[in-house]
Amino acid sequence: MKVDRNIRILMVYPRYPATFWSFKHVLKYVSKKAAYPPLGLLTVAAMLPAGWELKVADLNVAALRERDLQWADYVMVSAMLVQKASADQVIERCRRLGKKVIAGGPLFNGLEHEYAAKADHLILNEAEITLPEFLADLRSGAPRKIYRTSKFPSLESTPPPRWDLINIGDYASMSLQYSRGCPYDCEFCDISATFGRRPRVKSPARFIGEMQAIYDRGWRGSLFIVDDNFIGNKKAIKELLPLVIRWMQEHDYPFSLFTEASIDLADDDELLNLVIDAGFNKVFIGLETPSEESLKGCSKTQNCRDDIPAQIRKLQSRGLQVMGGYIVGFDHDDEGIFSRQMRFIQETGVVTAMVGLLIALPNTRLWNRLKEENRLAFETVETVGNNTEAAVNFIPAMDRQKLIDGYRELVKTIYSPALYYERVCRFLECYRPARREKLRSPHIRALLKSLVYNGVFGNGASQLYYWKMFWKTVLFRPRAFPVAMTLMIFGEHFRKVAQKI
Numbered sequence: 001m002k003v004d005r006n007i008r009i010l011m012v013y014p015r016y017p018a019t020f021w022s023f024k025h026v027l028k029y030v031s032k033k034a035a036y037p038p039l040g041l042l043t044v045a046a047m048l049p050a051g052w053e054l055k056v057a058d059l060n061v062a063a064l065r066e067r068d069l070q071w072a073d074y075v076m077v078s079a080m081l082v083q084k085a086s087a088d089q090v091i092e093r094c095r096r097l098g099k100k101v102i103a104g105g106p107l108f109n110g111l112e113h114e115y116a117a118k119a120d121h122l123i124l125n126e127a128e129i130t131l132p133e134f135l136a137d138l139r140s141g142a143p144r145k146i147y148r149t150s151k152f153p154s155l156e157s158t159p160p161p162r163w164d165l166i167n168i169g170d171y172a173s174m175s176l177q178y179s180r181g182c183p184y185d186c187e188f189c190d191i192s193a194t195f196g197r198r199p200r201v202k203s204p205a206r207f208i209g210e211m212q213a214i215y216d217r218g219w220r221g222s223l224f225i226v227d228d229n230f231i232g233n234k235k236a237i238k239e240l241l242p243l244v245i246r247w248m249q250e251h252d253y254p255f256s257l258f259t260e261a262s263i264d265l266a267d268d269d270e271l272l273n274l275v276i277d278a279g280f281n282k283v284f285i286g287l288e289t290p291s292e293e294s295l296k297g298c299s300k301t302q303n304c305r306d307d308i309p310a311q312i313r314k315l316q317s318r319g320l321q322v323m324g325g326y327i328v329g330f331d332h333d334d335e336g337i338f339s340r341q342m343r344f345i346q347e348t349g350v351v352t353a354m355v356g357l358l359i360a361l362p363n364t365r366l367w368n369r370l371k372e373e374n375r376l377a378f379e380t381v382e383t384v385g386n387n388t389e390a391a392v393n394f395i396p397a398m399d400r401q402k403l404i405d406g407y408r409e410l411v412k413t414i415y416s417p418a419l420y421y422e423r424v425c426r427f428l429e430c431y432r433p434a435r436r437e438k439l440r441s442p443h444i445r446a447l448l449k450s451l452v453y454n455g456v457f458g459n460g461a462s463q464l465y466y467w468k469m470f471w472k473t474v475l476f477r478p479r480a481f482p483v484a485m486t487l488m489i490f491g492e493h494f495r496k497v498a499q500k501i
Contacts, residue, residue: 010055012064012078013060013083014059016034019497026492027172029450034170036172037166037170037175039161041076059086061170077101077104077105081106084111087107102121123147126180126195156206164217168219177225177227179227180195183229185299186298186300187297187364189361208244227259231264231265231268231275234271241278244278244279248278263285266311266314266315272315290308309347313348322348328356329357329398345414346423348426358396376393390501417462420491424487428477433483437483
């Protein structure tokens, strides 16, 4: 049927389970409903025809209402692997109501064959290319089932997100994207396969314009630059950051920035100075493992050096809180890896340490190798969208049960109150914030709530270490007090996730 009228689109973002990065257990402190907005959906919304009626339903903020489903001509669903269970429920509700589903995002790219039978249309790969093709076919009345491309579009064709479609006050942080792609090709990572190894970037003017748009909507506070490797294109970054610095200075540093990067950030003093001056105070780095054999085996050779702890301390001393990603289950790992990982994490003072079991994600070199070796235990990602689940989807070199048991004990240990407190102290010994963090009203409310939840009604050891950290920083490190107490609040979330594992 030819579409020659404006249509109503309900854009649905499925629910996250309580995972490491969902921060669901700490949202109560800041009176927020979700950690991050559905940036991909809001960007896609800006690509749709101007006359169409749009609604966004973020199920992490509110339940999906029947009347919204009834209102819609089409339902667009975007999801990551970890959102699979919720996405399946949404699609089933749409099927029962006879609503057509248009789906895109990592979940549907990874499980194309499964969702070709569930969704009416799959808009795969990068929407800047595949969505216009679908829209043209929809107008002519002959939309195809699947749209895919092997091309990588310029990000200059990417419109600013439609912030007007959500209530930004529901979220703990806002998000922006500057680049896609990563120059590295780690075997277990799907970023280079999905977005390529030549990072594409937005122009400085476009990126600054997106920062201004969030500012103009009244946002102040945390801003996540979602790039998988923010410094992947160093030449472009060094051209962008002076403009970010100028904008932040002119607006009195309204945002605290954080992002993801590779460890070589510590090797480039010019770049590091720019990052600090631009207002970044946190960076996630894939540290993976202290085992050089495992790093070489997964092609993460950029981490194969003896001075990783020194690099981490350098970043911390410049005012960056290093958040680390760690993996156990590589083919070269033996039963000693769990104690080695624990020492690696503790000695470097990486407080936010996400330790996961190795997972074979679709479209990665690891997936293809294990498939050739007949080691894939099941060709689905039903349980592996969250790599902090105690599950593996391949036959590991180590005994499977020993791997899972060792992993569970490692996570339980590093998030015990004593070791967590020890890591915060180790971090604070190095940490030298570049500027005093602004205390906004949400911070004050969070502190007051933590005094009740953690200080008065905390359980046993967690309550004891909360007060130790409180008085230690008040008396001896008052400038570090905000970050120290924030980390103690996050400790509650991490312990609950660890207990679930």
